[in-house]
Amino acid sequence: MKKITPEELKRADGRDGRPVHVCVGGKVYDLTESPLWSGGDHMNRHNAGEDLSESIKDAPHDPSVLEYYDQIGVLDTVSGESGDNKVTSESGATAGVDTGGKPTTNGDAREQPEQPPRSKAPRTPAILKPLLRLHPHPVSVHFPIALTIVAALLVIAGRIFPSMAADLHTAARIDLVLAALFTLPAIGTGFFSHYYDYGNSWTSTFKIKLILSAIFLPILMITLIVLFIGGDGATMAPWLKVFFTTLVCLLAVNVMALGYFGGRITFPGGRRKSGV
Numbered sequence: 376m377k378k379i380t381p382e383e384l385k386r387a388d389g390r391d392g393r394p395v396h397v398c399v400g401g402k403v404y405d406l407t408e409s410p411l412w413s414g415g416d417h418m419n420r421h422n423a424g425e426d427l428s429e430s431i432k433d434a435p436h437d438p439s440v441l442e443y444y445d446q447i448g449v450l451d452t453v454s455g456e457s458g459d460n461k462v463t464s465e466s467g468a469t470a471g472v473d474t475g476g477k478p479t480t481n482g483d484a485r486e487q488p489e490q491p492p493r494s495k496a497p498r499t500p501a502i503l504k505p506l507l508r509l510h511p512h513p514v515s516v517h518f519p520i521a522l523t524i525v526a527a528l529l530v531i532a533g534r535i536f537p538s539m540a541a542d543l544h545t546a547a548r549i550d551l552v553l554a555a556l557f558t559l560p561a562i563g564t565g566f567f568s569h570y571y572d573y574g575n576s577w578t579s580t581f582k583i584k585l586i587l588s589a590i591f592l593p594i595l596m597i598t599l600i601v602l603f604i605g606g607d608g609a610t611m612a613p614w615l616k617v618f619f620t621t622l623v624c625l626l627a628v629n630v631m632a633l634g635y636f637g638g639r640i641t642f643p644g645g646r647r648k649s650g651v
C-alpha cells in the first residue's frame with residue numbers, strides 16, 4: 376500500500392482542480408469523484424487534505440461511507456501514527472476508526488470478491504450550484520416557523536381577552552394564510568437541499584421531518600377551512616373555538632419540531648453511530 380506523507384495529503388485539498396484526499400484511521404481515500412466533496416469541501420464543515428479520524432466520529436453517518444471510494448494509500452508519519460489511530464499493518468488495516476471495511480487479506484482465496492458499495496449521491500447540475508450556495512431552505516423556513524407560532528399566540532390571546540377576540544381572530548387569519556403560502560417553498564427547498572446537498576439519503580432525521588411535514592400540511596388546511604367558514608372570533612361556536620385553538624397549537628408544536636430536527640441536521644452534536 377502506497378505511503379502518503381502529511382505534506383502530500385495536505386496538497387490534495389480539492390481546490391483549483393487538485394484531487395480530494397482525506398485520511399481516516401491512517402487510511403487515505405480518494406474522494407475526488409464524490410459530489411458531496413466537490414471542491415474539497417464537505418457539508419461546509421470539513422476540508423480535504425486533512426486527517427479526519429476524529430471528526431468522522433461526530434458525523435451523522437457511519438465511516439463505512441468511505442468504502443464507496445478507493446483507498447489509495449496509508450498516511451506515512453515519522454512516528455508511524457496518525458492521530459490516535461495507529462497504522463497496524465502494511466495493508467492499511469487500522470485501529471481506532473472502524474470504517475466497516477472488509478478485511479483486505481483474509482487468507483481465503485476461494486471467496487468471490489464482493490462488489491464494492493457505490494455512492495448513490497446525485498451530482499448537482501452546474502446550473503443549480505449557485506442556488507444551493509444561497510441555502511434556500513434555511514432562508515425560507517423561518518417564515519412559516521415565525522408565522523405559525525405568532526398565529527398560535529394570537530389565537531391564545533383571543534381566548535384570554537374575549538373583548539379583543541374578533542380583531543385577534545382576523546390577525547390570526549391573515550397570519551395563517553401567509554404561513555400556508557411560505558410553507559410550500561419551505562418544504563420544496565427542503566427536498567431540493569436534501570436531494571443535492573445531503574445525497575438523497577433518508578436517515579432517521581429526514582424521515583421524521585418528512586412525517587412531520589406530512590402531518591403539518593393537512594392540519595394547516597383544516598385550520599384554514601375552520602378559520603374561513605367557522606365565523607369570526609366572537610361568533611365561532613364554543614366547541615369549534617376549542618377545536619380551532621387545539622389545531623393552531625398543534626401546528627406551532629409541529630413547526631417547532633421541524634425546526635428542531637432541521638437544526639440537528641445543520642448543527643449535529645454529540646456522537647451518533649448512524650442516522651442524521
Ligand code: HEM
Pocket residue numbers: 397399406408409410411412417418420421427430431432433434435436437440441443494495496572573574576640643651
Ligand atoms: C458533522 C459532519 C458531517 C456531516 C453533517 C456529514 C454529512 C454527510 C451526509 C448527509 C452524507 C450523505 C449521506 C450518506 O451517504 O450517509 C455524507 C456522505 C459522506 N461523508 Fe459525511 N458528514 C460529516 C462528516 C464527514 C467526515 C469527517 C468525513 C470523513 C472523511 C465524511 C465522509 C463522507 C463520505 C466519504 C460520504 C459519501 C460521499 C458520497 O456518497 O459521495 N463525512 N456525509
Ligand code: HEM
Pocket residue numbers: 510512513514516519520558561562564565566567568569572573581584585588591630633634635636637638640641642
Ligand atoms: C415546513 C416544513 C419545514 C420546516 C419548518 C423546516 C425547518 C428547518 C430548519 C429550521 C432547519 C435548520 C436551518 C438552519 O440551520 O438555519 C432545516 C434544515 C434542513 N431541512 Fe427542513 N424544514 C421543513 C421541511 C423539510 C423537508 C420536507 C425536508 C426534506 C426532506 C427538509 C430538509 C432539510 C434539510 C436538507 C436541512 C439542512 C439544510 C442545509 O444544510 O442547508 N426540511 N429545516
